[in-house]
Structures are given as structure tokens and as C-alpha cells.
Amino acid sequence: MKTINVELEHNAYPVYLGHGLLSDSSLWRKHLATGKTLIVSNDVVAPLYLDVLRGALNGIDQEIHIIPDGEPMKTVETWYGIVDSLIAMQARRDANIIALGGGVVGDISGFAAASYMRGIRFLQAPTTLLAQVDASVGGKTGINHKQGKNLVGAFHQPAAVVVDTATLATLSxxxxxxxxxxxxxxxxxxxxxxxxxxxxxxxxxxxxxxxxxxxxxxxxxxxxxxxxxxxxxxxxxxxxxxxxxxxxxxxxxxxxxxxxxxxxxxxxxxxxxxxxxxxxxxxxxxxxxxxxxxxxxxxxxxxxxxxxxxxxxxxxxxxxxxxxxxxxxxxxxxxxxxxxxxxxxxxxxxxxxxxxxxxxxxxxx
Amino acid sequence: MKTINVELEHNAYPVYLGHGLLSDSSLWRKHLATGKTLIVSNDVVAPLYLDVLRGALNGIDQEIHIIPDGEPMKTVETWYGIVDSLIAMQARRDANIIALGGGVVGDISGFAAASYMRGIRFLQAPTTLLAQVDASVGGKTGINHKQGKNLVGAFHQPAAVVVDTATLATLSxxxxxxxxxxxxxxxxxxxxxxxxxxxxxxxxxxxxxxxxxxxxxxxxxxxxxxxxxxxxxxxxxxxxxxxxxxxxxxxxxxxxxxxxxxxxxxxxxxxxxxxxxxxxxxxxxxxxxxxxxxxxxxxxxxxxxxxxxxxxxxxxxxxxxxxxxxxxxxxxxxxxxxxxxxxxxxxxxxxxxxxxxxxxxxxxx
Structure with a gap:
């Protein structure tokens, strides 16, 4: 496992890079806040890797929110659906969101984490090459407007990014x-x-x-x-x-x-x-x-x-x-x-x- | 005019307090970014004070967005309506939002400023006592969810707050x-x-x-x-x-x-x-x-x-x-x-x- 520290002005966070990291229970537990955890994923990634992640989070109070795959889903409605799930599970300020998927899942659940109760903890498990090399580092979150991409969003840095290169095996x-x-x-x-x-x-x-x-x-x-x-x-x-x-x-x-x-x-x-x-x-x-x-x-x-x-x-x-x-x-x-x-x-x-x-x-x- | 500096860790901003400040053109010009300005107000405040503010902003490229008065308007739809207005006027990252009104106008347009293109400049002209003494200082922005108040939002500090005590004369x-x-x-x-x-x-x-x-x-x-x-x-x-x-x-x-x-x-x-x-x-x-x-x-x-x-x-x-x-x-x-x-x-x-x-x-x- 390699660790790259993203050094920001007011905080820093690690990007972990390695094969099979999704199932590294201690890695996740090191970075989760004490409250409930919502895992956000999509209907392509979830069947492949959700169980692996859930296994690592065994014993942690968690809920699942699955969205359809694809950039057209990166809408205000999808974002608000995640907010609804957070409210339904009575998530509070000590809650976590883990984004398991590509850039769309990361961006939209990152914006949910940025805006729910003015900000809760956010962790990323990018499963596409694009998300691993780009979207998961830097704290940009957002949704598309019909007039343009990422016109609404926030800067919200993750607490940690877990890049499991094993997930690339199933990428088209x-x-x-x-x-x-x-x-x-x-x-x-x-x-x-x-x-x-x-x-x-x-x-x-x-x-x-x-x-x-x-x-x-x-x-x-x-x-x-x-x-x-x-x-x-x-x-x-x-x-x-x-x-x-x-x-x-x-x-x-x-x-x-x-x-x-x-x-x-x-x-x-x-x-x-x-x-x-x-x-x-x-x-x-x-x-x-x-x-x-x-x-x-x-x-x-x-x-x-x-x-x-x-x-x-x-x-x-x-x-x-x-x-x-x-x-x-x-x-x-x-x-x-x-x-x-x-x-x-x-x-x-x-x-x-x-x-x-x-x-x-x-x-x- | 009194000035109170709100000293934050990474930035500071002034709250100006005085009679008739809404029309103080130089005060506004001192704090506006170079882009277009969207004034957000409601249908009770706008007829009373919008012209005064617009007079002070004479020559500045500006648009108006009026929402109905009242807490029930503090919804995701109202917020997104402001986003639509920003897009329609082709506002960019150098744009400003001025909130002219009470806490609802301030909170919701503050969240629009926080989330549009991940953050544009925000100025406040609170016209109710509540907004003047509380809501306009501190950077809390947000909208209500049917399950609770301010469940969605962001911390987004204003560039300046202009408290014109003359506006209290018309307050019920x-x-x-x-x-x-x-x-x-x-x-x-x-x-x-x-x-x-x-x-x-x-x-x-x-x-x-x-x-x-x-x-x-x-x-x-x-x-x-x-x-x-x-x-x-x-x-x-x-x-x-x-x-x-x-x-x-x-x-x-x-x-x-x-x-x-x-x-x-x-x-x-x-x-x-x-x-x-x-x-x-x-x-x-x-x-x-x-x-x-x-x-x-x-x-x-x-x-x-x-x-x-x-x-x-x-x-x-x-x-x-x-x-x-x-x-x-x-x-x-x-x-x-x-x-x-x-x-x-x-x-x-x-x-x-x-x-x-x-x-x-x-x-x-």
C-alpha cells in the first residue's frame, strides 16, 4: 500500500493506493466518524463491490443508497434523494458518507456530504480509473444543471480516499x-x-x-x-x-x-x-x-x-x-x-x- | 456609522451599522466583486427598499430575483430558482449576490452563493431585526427540509453585511x-x-x-x-x-x-x-x-x-x-x-x- 498525503492549507488527508484495500477494515475504521454511515453507490458498481466494502464495515451502523449509473443522473433530484436517505436514517453531524463508485457517485455524494447539516464526513472509494486519478482528489463536489456541468456544488475535502486498484479489473x-x-x-x-x-x-x-x-x-x-x-x-x-x-x-x-x-x-x-x-x-x-x-x-x-x-x-x-x-x-x-x-x-x-x-x-x- | 469586524480564522469581514446605509453607494462598491450582481429579495421588502439599493448600485450590471415572503418558501425549489436566475444571467465566478430582506432571503440566497459554481461572493442587507442581530452574522446558510429546518446548507461567510436601521421603521x-x-x-x-x-x-x-x-x-x-x-x-x-x-x-x-x-x-x-x-x-x-x-x-x-x-x-x-x-x-x-x-x-x-x-x-x- 502506498499513501499520498494531500497537504491543504488548513487540513490534510491521505490517499491510500493498493490492491484489495476496499476490504481493509482497519483502514476504514481509522477514518470514520462515530455516527451512522451511508454508503452511496450505483447499480453497476454495487453488485460487484458493495459486499466487499460492507464486510469491512461489519458492525458499523450503515445504510445503503443506490443510484442508477451514468452522468445523466448527476442532477439536483438525485442529490436531494441522498439527502432524503440521510434524513430517513436520522443521520446527524457525526455521520459519514462513503462514495463507492466513479466520478458521478463521488461528486454527487460529496455534495450531499458538503450540504447535509452544513457538512458531514466524506470518504471516497473510487472504482474507475478516472475517479482514482482525478475526481477523488481535490474536494470538488457538485451536480450538473441542464445548462452546464458542475454549475452547482461545493469544495468539500474527503477525510480519506481509498483507491483499490483491484476494482479496475471489471472496468470496461x-x-x-x-x-x-x-x-x-x-x-x-x-x-x-x-x-x-x-x-x-x-x-x-x-x-x-x-x-x-x-x-x-x-x-x-x-x-x-x-x-x-x-x-x-x-x-x-x-x-x-x-x-x-x-x-x-x-x-x-x-x-x-x-x-x-x-x-x-x-x-x-x-x-x-x-x-x-x-x-x-x-x-x-x-x-x-x-x-x-x-x-x-x-x-x-x-x-x-x-x-x-x-x-x-x-x-x-x-x-x-x-x-x-x-x-x-x-x-x-x-x-x-x-x-x-x-x-x-x-x-x-x-x-x-x-x-x-x-x-x-x-x-x- | 459603526463598523464591527467579524474576525474569523482565515478571513474577516465587516458589519456596517447605521441609518440609511442601503443607499451608500461607495460602501457597496467597496465590497462587490467585478462580475454581475444578482439582488435577491422578497415581495414585501422589494417594494419598500429595492429602488433605494438599486439607486446605490447605479451603473453596475445587475439582475433581480424576487421570491414570495415567508419561511415556507425556504425550500430546495426556491434555492434552485435562484440558481436558474444566475445561469440565465450568465453569472460567473466573479458574480455577486446581495440578499435584501430577512432571514429567509439571507439563508436561501446565501446557500445559492455558496453552491453556485462552488461559491461566489455574497453580501447581506438584512431588513428585519432578527436578520440584523442574528442571521446575517456567522455565515450559516441553508434551506429547510420537510423533516426539519436548515437540514441542508453550507457555511459561507459574507464579504460584508450592511445593516440599515432605517429599514426597521416599516417592520411589523x-x-x-x-x-x-x-x-x-x-x-x-x-x-x-x-x-x-x-x-x-x-x-x-x-x-x-x-x-x-x-x-x-x-x-x-x-x-x-x-x-x-x-x-x-x-x-x-x-x-x-x-x-x-x-x-x-x-x-x-x-x-x-x-x-x-x-x-x-x-x-x-x-x-x-x-x-x-x-x-x-x-x-x-x-x-x-x-x-x-x-x-x-x-x-x-x-x-x-x-x-x-x-x-x-x-x-x-x-x-x-x-x-x-x-x-x-x-x-x-x-x-x-x-x-x-x-x-x-x-x-x-x-x-x-x-x-x-x-x-x-x-x-x-
Whole structure:
């Protein structure tokens, strides 16, 4: 078992990484508050891993709340359903929520933990690669609004994150690959050696070879933890984590959150942002090619559906949290491993980059 | 104008107190973030004071969101309606919410500010005595659930609080008196000199004599600010502010949040808690009499409707945030001006105290 401490300004919490940790009873008991525990999971993950977790929590007063799988469930109604369960079980301020599942389960139950009685203890057991390398570290919680992703939420740091790599065995190739998009992101924005390592080991990674996978997750969490420690509330450097996300979120909104997994949309968004960086002369030619090639080797899409509405994308971009009133702020690349927040893109530059992302799709079909 | 600084661990904010401050344009401009501003108010306050505030904000990009008056509006739907307005106006992270109204407007728009894009700037212009002396200081925001008050919410400190005492001129006697309940509370739990001053000046206070009113509000905010500074997240001493609130909340829940104003329920709750303290031998006989008499002089109820269901009250008490899994925690008095958090009341003690609160009603009708 490896332990990564996420060092925040006012508190710190551990991320435990290892095979079979879900069943580590003493680990859980070390971090649970004294009150009742609500386990939140979804109808895909629960049949696979709920019993393992419940076994580890034997003797602890616990209830279960299962939601349907999928991003379309990340709504105000689903969140309030968790609140209803907490009230029905008479959970008090000393209660816990354990999120067992992917990013949706984590985000939505995290927001329930943040808002129930103004905050109860929250623990995470991420079971997808995406949640393990990204969503479970950093304290962002939230729900989607029909107008955009994560428009409602809170910063609420977990008391502990338990990453059980055994849960990846049952993850579909599509979900696994979607998680790799965020891993590629860490390389692209701040860790060029990690990016090169992925280029050299893409086949092993795709095969989920154990040692490679452990290193990949560890290095990803380290990158995320370092950034979050530096900027808990996204006032500065943390914004770099949004590389590819402005375009990605816009694409997800425009396609009704149903066509792409988050990581897939981010993959396309990163290629679009990189293309914009190249066109602006910020990074050397070929940068987009390297990113696009690695993502493709990881089975990820790198272009938007040809029929995507430009006007819808531009409208969604305006509402993105990364935007500010004075202009469109985007994370752009100066090189593989070096990124900046930039507000100097002209609308025309943005439109051109998107059009090329549409065009490459047309070229490939 | 007086300024009281609320000194928190990680930030501080000012409470401005004075006559006519709503129209103080420079005061507002000093604290607004650079983005758009949403003013949230209700249909009673808006016709009286919205134009005054808008005049002060002349030239600032602003929108208005009006909700119906009253505690029953403090719902998840009303909160989400404010979120919808923020999205419709394309508010971003640099946006502001100004709450113009009483506690309901403040709590619900505070939760909107806490949760929209994980937190935007929040400013308060409390227009009721209750909101001025209590709700606007301390950062508690939230909404009610049908099972209990403020079960969902967040701690979200305002950037500034602007208390314009001129707005009290239009406050009904009933609303004004309800605010006095929380003022009496400060005296009862920690400020015996203030309590005695109120006993000596009850008539002037009820007449809203300006100097008395200014002192009353100032001293109340000072009391609240000192407690909040000591214990921002209600881990310790801040719990004392809940004196009378466990019983009060239970009574409000049992009567469907429609029969009593919050302050009225708290008045009854304080008398009940004091009676329990006396019966337990924690404070000297006569303590309840002094509290009850002062509240009565302020036109406040001190007993529950005779038909109130004991079983409903006890059930509501169990779910109160102040409860913990191991027993009923209550704020009790050792004297006027000295309070403790106590978990040693037997259910029988609690039932007896409630029965006497019911009985005194029967005796008085």
C-alpha cells in the first residue's frame, strides 16, 4: 500500500493506493466518524463491490443508497434523494458518507456530504480509473444543471480516499480509456517525463499491466495532489487542470451529456486546445500531433462529431466556470508539460480550432 | 456609522451599522466583486427598499430575483430558482449576490452563493431585526427540509453585511418582537449586563427609541461576532447560540412552519429550556420567571399551543442538528448570562419541561 498525503492549507488527508484495500477494515475504521454511515453507490458498481466494502464495515451502523449509473443522473433530484436517505436514517453531524463508485457517485455524494447539516464526513472509494486519478482528489463536489456541468456544488475535502486498484479489473475498456485522458492531461500540462513514459509504455498501459498501472495511478495522484495543495480553491495554478475541459464541457453540453464519457470529451477538448495553442504560435508545431497520437493509441476520440453545432458550442463556452466576464479564459500549451492560463484568444482563433476538430472527424470517416 | 469586524480564522469581514446605509453607494462598491450582481429579495421588502439599493448600485450590471415572503418558501425549489436566475444571467465566478430582506432571503440566497459554481461572493442587507442581530452574522446558510429546518446548507461567510436601521421603521410589531427573542438570548447565554439593561429599558426598546435600538443591535452583533470568531464551524462554544432552538425548531416543525415566526418559537423554546435547567437544579429558581417576563414584555409567546403533540415534538428533537447519536444535547442555563451544552437530561425531564410549557398555555387561556 502506498499513501499520498494531500497537504491543504488548513487540513490534510491521505490517499491510500493498493490492491484489495476496499476490504481493509482497519483502514476504514481509522477514518470514520462515530455516527451512522451511508454508503452511496450505483447499480453497476454495487453488485460487484458493495459486499466487499460492507464486510469491512461489519458492525458499523450503515445504510445503503443506490443510484442508477451514468452522468445523466448527476442532477439536483438525485442529490436531494441522498439527502432524503440521510434524513430517513436520522443521520446527524457525526455521520459519514462513503462514495463507492466513479466520478458521478463521488461528486454527487460529496455534495450531499458538503450540504447535509452544513457538512458531514466524506470518504471516497473510487472504482474507475478516472475517479482514482482525478475526481477523488481535490474536494470538488457538485451536480450538473441542464445548462452546464458542475454549475452547482461545493469544495468539500474527503477525510480519506481509498483507491483499490483491484476494482479496475471489471472496468470496461471504454471507461478505462476515458480515465487515461486525464492521465495524459497531467503529462501535457506539467509533467513531460510522465508524458514520454506513457508514449514509451502505451501498450503495457492499455493491457493494464500491473506495475505500469500502479505507477500510472501513483504519478497521476501525485500530480493532482501537488496542484491541489498549491491552490485548494482554484484561485490560480489549479486552473491548469482544466486543460481540455472548456471545450470538453461545451461538447458534453451540446451533445446532451449522453454521447461522450467525460474523459472522451476531455480528450477531444485537449486536442482542440492544443491546436489553438499551435495556431496562436504558443507552442511548436507537432505538439498537437503527439497528444493526438497518444490519445488515439489509448483508444480515445480526438475529434468532434461533424454535425456538432458551432453556435451551441460557443454559447456553452461562455457559461463555462473557467470563463470570466471579460473574455474567454483557456488553458493553453507552451510545450508538452508546460501550460498557461490565457485570455487572449480571439473568437476567430477559437472557431478555427473547433472547425479543425470537426474537420479531422470528417477526414477520418 | 459603526463598523464591527467579524474576525474569523482565515478571513474577516465587516458589519456596517447605521441609518440609511442601503443607499451608500461607495460602501457597496467597496465590497462587490467585478462580475454581475444578482439582488435577491422578497415581495414585501422589494417594494419598500429595492429602488433605494438599486439607486446605490447605479451603473453596475445587475439582475433581480424576487421570491414570495415567508419561511415556507425556504425550500430546495426556491434555492434552485435562484440558481436558474444566475445561469440565465450568465453569472460567473466573479458574480455577486446581495440578499435584501430577512432571514429567509439571507439563508436561501446565501446557500445559492455558496453552491453556485462552488461559491461566489455574497453580501447581506438584512431588513428585519432578527436578520440584523442574528442571521446575517456567522455565515450559516441553508434551506429547510420537510423533516426539519436548515437540514441542508453550507457555511459561507459574507464579504460584508450592511445593516440599515432605517429599514426597521416599516417592520411589523410581530416581526420586530420576534427579532427581540434572539436579542434576549444573547443576554441569557452570555451577557447578564445586557439582559439587565433590557429589563430596565423594555418600554423604550418596544417603542423603537433610536438610541436604545442602536445600542441593542450593536451589542447583539458584538455578542454574535465574538462567538462566531471563536468558533466559526460550530465545533464548540457556538452551540450556545442554539439556546431555545432545539425546542423551538421542534415546535416549528410540529406546527408546519406556519404558526410561529422563528423568533416566537425560540422564545417558547428558551422558556422551556430554562424550565428544564431549573428542574435539573442547574440554575436558581426564578431564572425562568425573569426570562419569561422579559419576553412577555416584548410581546412574545412563552408557551406552546395546548394541542401540540408531545410525540411529534420528541421525534423532531431527535433529528435536530444539535442532537448527537448518543443522547439529546441541549443548551441549558446555569444562570442568566451563563450557559452550558449538556447531554444529561433524561427523557422524563424533557417531557416534564415541555408539559409545563403546554400547561402554562392552558393556564393562561
Amino acid at each position: 475498456a471504454r471507461e478505462f480509456n476515458a480515465g487515461l485522458a486525464e492521465v495524459v492531461k497531467y503529462g501535457a500540462i506539467r509533467d513531460p517525463r510522465f508524458f514520454s513514459w506513457m508514449e514509451d509504455n502505451a501498450a503495457k498501459i492499455s493491457d493494464r499491466e500491473e506495475a505500469s498501472l500502479n505507477y500510472l495511478i501513483y504519478r497521476s495522484i501525485m500530480n493532482k495532489a501537488e496542484i491541489v495543495a498549491e491552490d485548494e480553491k482554484e484561485a490560480g495554478v489549479r486552473a491548469l487542470l482544466n486543460f481540455g475541459h472548456s471545450f470538453g464541457h461545451a461538447l458534453e453540453a451540446e451533445t446532451g451529456y449522453s454521447e461522450f464519457l467525460h474523459g472522451e470529451a476531455v480528450a477531444i477538448g485537449m486536442v482542440t486546445a492544443s491546436r489553438l495553442s499551435e495556431a496562436r504560435g504558443l507552442c511548436e508545431p507537432g505538439t498537437t500531433g503527439r497528444i493526438s497520437e497518444l490519445l488515439t493509441r489509448f483508444g480515445l476520440p480526438v475529434s468532434m462529431p461533424a454535425q456538432t453545432e458551432m453556435s451551441g458550442l460557443l454559447s456553452a463556452l461562455q457559461l463555462d466556470k473557467k470563463a470570466v466576464a471579460t473574455g474567454l479564459r483557456l488553458v493553453l500549451l507552451e510545450a508538452i508539460g508546460q501550460s498557461i492560463v490565457d485570455s487572449n484568444s480571439k473568437q476567430n482563433d477559437v472557431v478555427n480550432a473547433i472547425e479543425q476538430s470537426l474537420g479531422s472527424k470528417q477526414a477520418s470517416t | 410589531a410581530r416581526e420586530f418582537n420576534a427579532g427581540l427573542a434572539e436579542v434576549v438570548k444573547y443576554g441569557a447565554i452570555r451577557d447578564p449586563r445586557f439582559f439587565s439593561w433590557m429589563e430596565d429599558n423594555a418600554a423604550k426598546i418596544s417603542d423603537r427609541e433610536e438610541a436604545s435600538l442602536n445600542y441593542l443591535i450593536y451589542r447583539s452583533i458584538m455578542n454574535k461576532a465574538e462567538i462566531v470568531a471563536e468558533d466559526e464551524k460550530e465545533a464548540g462554544v457556538r452551540a450556545l447560540l442554539n439556546f431555545g432552538h432545539s425546542f423551538g425548531h421542534a415546535l416549528e416543525a410540529e406546527t408546519g412552519y406556519s404558526e410561529f415566526l422563528h423568533g416566537e418559537a425560540v422564545a417558547i423554546g428558551m422558556v422551556t429550556a430554562s424550565r428544564l435547567s431549573e428542574a435539573r437544579g442547574l440554575c436558581e429558581p426564578g431564572t425562568t420567571g425573569r426570562i419569561s417576563e422579559l419576553l412577555t414584555r416584548f410581546g412574545l409567546p412563552v408557551s406552546m399551543p395546548a394541542q401540540t403533540e408531545m410525540s411529534g415534538l420528541l421525534s423532531a428533537l431527535q433529528l435536530d442538528k444539535k442532537a448527537v447519536a448518543t443522547g439529546l444535547r441541549l443548551v441549558l442555563l446555569e444562570a442568566i448570562g451563563q450557559s452550558i451544552v449538556d447531554s444529561n437530561s433524561k427523557q422524563n425531564d424533557v417531557v416534564n419541561a415541555i408539559e409545563q410549557s403546554l400547561g402554562s398555555k392552558q393556564a393562561s387561556t
